Amino acid sequence: MHENLKGEVLNVSKTMLERGMVIGSSGNVSVRKGDHVVVTPSSVPYSEMEQEDIIVIDLEGEVVDGHLPPSTETATHLEIYKNRDDAKAIVHSHSVYATALATIRKPLPVISDEIAPYLGGEIRVSEYAMAGTTYLAKNVVKALEGRSAVLLASHGALCIGKTLKEAFSNAVLLERACQVYSIALGAGEPHLLPPDVVEEEAEIWNEAHTE
Template sequence: MVHQEKDLRELVIKTARSMNALGINVNKSGNVSVRARVGELEGFWITPTGIAYEDLVAQDIVFVALDGLPHEEFAKQRKASSEWLMHAEVYRHRQDVSAIVHTHSVYATALACQDLCIPAFHYMVAVAGGNSIKCAPYALFGSEELAKIAAEALEKENACLLSHHGVLAVGGSLSAALKLAHEVENLAHMYTLTRQLGEPKLLSEAQMQEVMERFKKYGQQ
């Protein structure tokens, strides 16, 4: 059990560092979590606030119970990322989600600052599970309102933009959530360039449906 916990925390650190290596995160603006159970408590391990990823050790990763209450056995931990409420709300709403990656990656955030979604301009948009990658309305970072808005935006899809803020990507594993966050940034970059060439031409609903069927067949989701 102890080994498993340490492994999960190490994986959180590895994922956080990978965000920076992939260029989808700058400094400490993003955060990463993985669903876990400690004893009887269901919750998740999440990156702490205010510590550079390269300095993180397993003991710095914070356990947050899904009930959101303080539990005595975790009283001496570091302070969790300011976005822990958003992670908790998504885990409560989506039983199938085991990991969450949040970034302020540049192109995706630029689109979110203009309240733009990523429509079906490219077939890979379907990788997030829908015909477009939505942009959830603005709410203050770290607020309960943002947590609710984010969970709503991710009701059916695995990634969304957050207005005037960044990106949220979820998955069945840390590597899946990381890959998706990276893909959203790629798509946002391509979409930004496409818009500069003129009005983007979009794939039809039927064409996107066909892509999603194909993804299912190849087990990419």
């Protein structure tokens, strides 16, 4: 079932590992197709993961196809899909610079021209809740409002997209921006883009995300 999407999920998962955005079995990836969600399994190292390990669940979290339990962050994925029509794929990573900012609970401001058009504006840090809980799911949805990315307090980062390719490229963009911002913070006081420019650039995101 959904073999092509399982292949895409596997590919993105392995690429996250190669790029050092996750280690072991941390982080998770999913894509929505109608009332089904194709998602990475829980506790399977990415290096050993195969296409047959990818799970298909419904929007209530029941396994429709697969022999392993779905990701421990399934509640967060489902909560996002239920609340965001513009989310058709989710990439949750533990990439280092995004997690570092999330650890000091510092939002990523709009420091370059790519952030607002692709991610919607300043990227908030969701309120802390323990990994795997429905509290985390609610906090993430709240902080993700009007954005394609969110930092998870003391945990990691999460990006959505209309396709898995878009969600992954948003995750790469977010990590890069968090890296630049972290380095800039250590060297001095980063300048932010002028508010009128941010507003104009955020319009590009708004137009792409409202139907």
